[in-house]
Amino acid sequence: MKPHGTTILAVRHNGKAAVAGDGQVTLNETIIKHRAKKVRRIYDDHIIVGFAGATADALNLYERLEAKLERYNGNLMRSAVELARDWRTDKYLRNLDAIMIAVDEKSIFLISGSGDVIEPDEDIIGIGSGGSVAQAAATALVRHSALDTKQITEAAMKIAASICIYTNTDITIEEI
Numbered sequence: 581m582k583p584h585g586t587t588i589l590a591v592r593h594n595g596k597a598a599v600a601g602d603g604q605v606t607l608n609e610t611i612i613k614h615r616a617k618k619v620r621r622i623y624d625d626h627i628i629v630g631f632a633g634a635t636a637d638a639l640n641l642y643e644r645l646e647a648k649l650e651r652y653n654g655n656l657m658r659s660a661v662e663l664a665r666d667w668r669t670d671k672y673l674r675n676l677d678a679i680m681i682a683v684d685e686k687s688i689f690l691i692s693g694s695g696d697v698i699e700p701d702e703d704i705i706g707i708g709s710g711g712s713v714a715q716a717a718a719t720a721l722v723r724h725s726a727l728d729t730k731q732i733t734e735a736a737m738k739i740a741a742s743i744c745i746y747t748n749t750d751i752t753i754e755e756i
Contacts, residue, residue, distance in 0.1 A: 585746020586618055587710030588630035589736055590681045590688045591718050592703035596729040596755060597683045599628040600737045602710070603750035611748075619752045623649040626684060627656060628754045632708035633678030641667070641680055645691075656684045660697045668695035679707050685756055706736075710744030730755050 585606050590599045601618035604611055618638075619630040623646055631638035644666070648659035660682055667676065679692045690698040690705055698705075704722065706715030718736035721727055727735065733753055741747045 585709040586632040587708045587714050587740050587747040589706045589714040590683050591733045593722050593729040598729045598733040598755040599630045599683050600733045600751050600753040601630045602747045604748035606746050615750050617752050619754050622646045628683045631678050631680045637676040637678040656687050660689045660691050664691050664695050664697045667693045710740035710747035713743050714740035
């Protein structure tokens with residue numbers, strides 16, 4: 581039995597950035613938790629991270645990213661690249677089952693164990709089971725509404741929750 585599904589969305593719009601995560605944790609066909617917190621602030625609240633995947637693995641990655649941020653004086657791009665390199669090449673880290681988004685005042689990155697550090701073209705990215713739905717909704721809202729960043733992020737997550745059975749409406753949003 582393995583926990584499954586989550587939705588994380590990051591949006592940068594009009595000088596602000598927000599990261600949102602749903603609270604649902606599913607084990608096979610059963611919802612076992614409704615209010616998990618999958619979005620956190622690290623590095624003295626200057627970086628927001630969100631994860632999809634195994635919780636223990638994500639917590640390990642948060643700690644490793646924060647250590648990289650300390651080492652590289654808060655440079656998120658350099659820290660993300662170094663974390664992805666370690667994650668891909670380290671025998672222990674290669675087995676971690678997670679993917680993460682990291683956001684600061686200037687950047688949004690998707691970081692994966694296959695060595696990916698991706699900065700999206702439109703400053704919007706979603707991961708997890710409902711990530712593509714949330715990303716599509718946020719893209720439409722950015723292009724065709726007057727909502728602020730937090731409102732766009734919340735509305736997009738609610739749209740994802742209405743479509744993805746592994747996403748709920750108990751949403752955590754952090755904003756920079």
